[in-house]
Amino acid sequence: MEGSIVSTVKYRKTNKGKIKIRTVTTSSVVIKTTLSILLFLTVYGLVTLDTKDVNLIEAVKDFAINLRTMFFQSSLSNFTFFQSLYQILVTLGLAFLTTLIGGFIALFLGLLAAENLSSKRVSTVIKGFVAFIRAVPTVLWVLVFAIAAGLGSVAAVIGMTFHTVGYLIKAYSESFEEIDKGCIEALKASGASWWQIVFQAILPSAATYLLSWTFLRFEVNFTNAVAMGAAAGAGGIGFELFMASGFYFNVREVGFITYLILFTAIILEVFSTRLKNKFLLGS
Amino acid sequence: MVLLDVKNVSKRYKDTKALSNVNFSVKEGEFISIIGPSGAGKSTLLRCINRMIDANDGEIIFDGIDVLKLNKRDLRRLRTKIGMIFQHYNLVYRLSVIENVLHGRLGYKSKIDGIIGRYSEEEKEQALKILEDLGLGQQIYKRCDELSGGQKQRVGIARSLIQNPKMILCDEPIASLDPSSSKVIMDQLKDISVEKGITCLVNLHQVEVAIKYSDRIIGVNSGQVVFDGPSRELSSDTIYAIYGTEAGNLIVD
């Protein structure tokens, strides 16, 4: 329905006769369809779930008891507190190393992937390649590299670095593209070379973005490093967690380790926020 | 002495002719304004001179050098001799005033010195001197995002001056400023040209300002030079010719 109050303004009405303020777009249709399909699949999955002879109420009760033991009676039995701290350090080290190497590589490729700093063609090629890297989850990359390096820390470092590079190139190059193109033009006009422009204009302007993306990735890599310890035998706290839960069935230890990881993550978060504030407010 | 000679320069974008057969020459120390309606090709013309944009045809001779034939390295060397000032200042806002000024030296520096920002004491002293002259002596360590528009533009001028240029290209240097800051900036540009003998080529939107400050005015319309002469010869008829009747009424009244 179409109507008009002022002769020039054409507006539409809803079925109820109210003035319409939102129009149907393809994206809203796609979102609604996706959501309803997901809802249907969830309900269908739950209804047709084969629970064998597990009694649901019993199971929930047991689960609650396990959870209680895990988080209210956490303790260590197979190793000491200091050993666990050391393992946390190993995991942090894995995260740090992969972020550092990845960040370094991504910085250079990110410059080449930014359309305003390189050519359209180079940028498209790198971005396409990087999209492919990111589409494959970190665990899979680790397993792919494990074929050559064997399961263990080497495969984990290479695999995690690989995915980090993919992620950071996208983040970095988009930060570079956001930069006001005027200051690039100004330095170019005064005869500055490409590298000089990069270091004197691009990096100072993009510093905060680079920093926050790198830290975000560091946090992701910490979680990844925990998972890789378990999945790829990369050592660190993740491996201990895996042993405690899958090997010794020691829920108390699982609880303790979980607390430790949570605590570390919080410290990282606080640290990164502080760092960002300091840089954002300027020195 | 002729410093810049622009001969038959043309520039095409896909379907628009931004410049067609532009001819003029500039003597050393001249202060020239380029006026014309929006889209006339003023910015394109200015950027063809230091090859921020590559012209399709013609010849540009600057200080005896054929600009369009230069390779990358010689082009960088040429650009150190031509300063440029922009409407939106184009500073690196996260850096301090003096760092931005010193950026004007980058073209003279070895790659690595420029990358890590290592400047000689003489260069720093020169920067301080220029900033002092432009009335920015109190702001040298301020970050550029803390400055007013007029101050930012003065930093832009300082950055081009430290290049020791033979010519300065200004693309609408006062278009984002209020009248009093505009006057400060135009006065300083005029001083530079008179005292240091630096040639100025200024794109302007304000005809009165162009008449007041420049020795010579070049009027551009649809990529063609339609007027080229001393500013006192700019009659209302020629203003009509440059801007078209409608706008001409507004300007002349």
Ligand SMILES: Nc1ncnc2c1ncn2[C@@H]1O[C@H](COP(=O)(O)OP(=O)(O)OP(=O)(O)O)[C@@H](O)[C@H]1O
């Ligand atoms: N990168 C580009 N691609 C395509 N066309 C362009 C490009 N840059 C400029 N043009 C066209 O060239 C013509 C001249 O543009 P130019 O920017 O030189 O005008 P101007 O005189 O500086 O205008 P203004 O006073 O608004 O700044 C315009 O028609 C514009 O649309």
Ligand SMILES: [Mg+2]
């Ligand atoms: Mg322009």
